[in-house]
Amino acid sequence: MDTMQQKFVLSLFFSLTCLATAVAEEKPRPNFIFFITDDISSEDVGTYGGPVPTPNLDQLAATGMTFENAYVTASSCSPSRCSILTSRYPHNTGAPELHTPLPRDQWKFPGRLRREGYYTVLSGKNHMTYDGKSDDESRLVDAFDQIYPGGKPSGSKDWIDILNNRPNDQPFFCLFASHDAHRDWQFTENAPPFLLKDVVVPPYLCDGPMTRRDFLGYYHEVARTDFYLGLLLEELKKQGIDQHTYVIFTSDNGKPFPRAKTRLYDSGAKVPLVISGPGIAAGKRSKSLVSLIDIGPTVLELANVSIPKQFQGVSLVPTLSDPELTVRDYVFAEHNWHTYPANERMVRFADWVYIRNHNHQDQNLCAESADKFPAGKELWDAEANGLLEPQQRDIFLQPRPFEEFYNVQSDPNQFNNLVDSPECAAILEELRDVMDAWCEQTGDTIPSRPTTAIGHITPEKRGELPGVSADASHLLNAGPIRRTVKR
Structure with missing residues (x-):
């Protein structure tokens, strides 16, 4: 190869490298939907072999990864949510007990996204700013551009509108927080009714008529979370953004029954976790131990945003491409x-x-x-x-x-x-x-x-x-x- 040919090859290589870099830079940053339910144990969800059919969650699992050993850091509503948002253990958040407000100085992973140009929204159950008298949302203004009540019973009244009316020139992170399946039970047309014979009573409870009727309301609300998940997945496809949107489905703690919610047995602390999105091994199940404080670092790494040293969780990104890989040996609650x-x-x-x-x-x-x-x-x-x-x-x-x-x-x-x-x-x-x-x-x-x-x-x-x-x-x-x- 003579000198002219060498120069041509080098020039072509340089041009192709620049083009590849430009394409990479133009690739849109991923969006995120973080769907967190209320009071649902993994053992009751159809995707985990439970008695409540969850066809939309099954669909999400078929395109993503199902974690079989995901644990909350507290089987208690507000401490768990504060822990997830800050990627810190409850006693490290300053809000380790029920109804304790999250201190303003705690770093929150949606806030990191917001500072990097993401449009961030919280709609539905909040429960992280309660001070005994009112919801002081100023504690979360650094994390979210908008905070909406979502409406009851499910908390999902405005979710589709949020996706439709978001800024089109920004990637988004939407924390959609369902009120289901929290007592008292509320029945709507958005989930099927269940029969007493459908109920599988855990062996730590009485298998009697009152308990079986109680579970009918719980099952209905679990199924309703799946209905709204289906609406979100449909809307992502309608907007043509499903291929570069990560969807995370989980719960804040286990089911609201004796020996479950608040407790550290699997009935209270083990929750569903399904993550789907670009680059995730589709249809795989991982037995890797996962703590929900790992969600924040995972989202930040997927968004190419630096993970603060304050965070105690670890990123699940290695496991998302290979279910056999683990990122931790211990989970604590x-x-x-x-x-x-x-x-x-x-x-x-x-x-x-x-x-x-x-x-x-x-x-x-x-x-x-x-x-x-x-x-x-x-x-x-x-x-x-x-x-x-x-x-x-x-x-x-x-x-x-x-x-x-x-x-x-x-x-x-x-x-x-x-x-x-x-x-x-x-x-x-x-x-x-x-x-x-x-x-x-x-x-x-x-x-x-x-x-x-x-x-x-x-x-x-x-x-x-x-x-x-x-x-x-x-x-x-x-x-x-x-x-x-x-x-």
């Missing part, structure tokens, strides 16, 4: 005051779940455990008449074990406490150490004056929050993520 006093901590590793209960002298209750609700009443009536099986008496235990240890592969309902099993002693001791390390590194503390009031309370009745004495809301350490100990 906490149970703080939620209408009843509580201080529980949980870590899951592989098939093992370790729970530590610092409030073990009391019954482990939530509002939905009360006899004002049908499933709760049936439990209390059966307890009074001595008719409960051992696994149905969980909410009546007083005192409770200080430690609980389960293998969720062999014991998915977490009935068989293995704390005293000699065969499990080594892994139990390891997870005790992991829990200690997480508490120390993230500044988790046991309040010296905890919140002890029962029911809805005013700010004046709230006690010291977990983590306050260690200034946990300003600590950056994420605690253990990968296993380093080999036994």
Whole structure:
């Protein structure tokens, strides 16, 4: 090749490189729809083999990835939502208890998108700014361009209008927050009715007529979330933007029934998580452990936005292209005051779940455990008449074990406490150490004056929050993520 030919080849290579760069730069930034439901356990969703058909979620799963082991950091509405938004554990957000407002100085991942030119919207259930008197939305103005109530019962009244009326010269992030499936049940034409024979009663509840009727309302609202997901997917296709829009479907905590919501068993802390969008392995299922604080870093990486050092979650992007890849070995969750006093901590590793209960002298209750609700009443009536099986008496235990240890592969309902099993002693001791390390590194503390009031309370009745004495809301350490100990 002579000199002229070399110059021509180099010139052509340079031109093609510039063209490829220009095309890459012109590629539109992806959009995001983050659809979060209220009070839905993964075990009830059709996509996870549950009793409620979810054809639209099935459709989303067919084009994306289904995570089989996704956990909230708190099975409690507002602490979970604040945690997701900030990618921090509840005691690190400054809002670890129900109805505690998210402090203004906490970084929120939609705010990072907004500063990078995204149009950001929250519509539907908020529950992150509650101060006991009013919703002070100024706490979220740095994160969202617009905040809409969404309307009840589902919270989805304006979602399609938002997609139609968004600025066309900006990518968007829409946090669509459903009120379903939260008590009290409200029936509409946007979901099918269910029959008593359709109900699958978990073995930790009474399988009686009141409980079965109670589940009919829950199933209806779970199905309604799927209906509105279908409308969103249809609108994305109608606008021709479905191919460069990521859709994330999840829930803030487990179902609102005794031994589920607020609790750290899988019935309360394990939630559906399906992510679909460009570049995601379609129709795959991942057994990788996932914490919902990983959503923020994942969205930011997909949007090519830097992840703040304040975030304690890790990006799921590697797993989105290969379901066999993992980004963490541990997930952690906490149970703080939620209408009843509580201080529980949980870590899951592989098939093992370790729970530590610092409030073990009391019954482990939530509002939905009360006899004002049908499933709760049936439990209390059966307890009074001595008719409960051992696994149905969980909410009546007083005192409770200080430690609980389960293998969720062999014991998915977490009935068989293995704390005293000699065969499990080594892994139990390891997870005790992991829990200690997480508490120390993230500044988790046991309040010296905890919140002890029962029911809805005013700010004046709230006690010291977990983590306050260690200034946990300003600590950056994420605690253990990968296993380093080999036994």
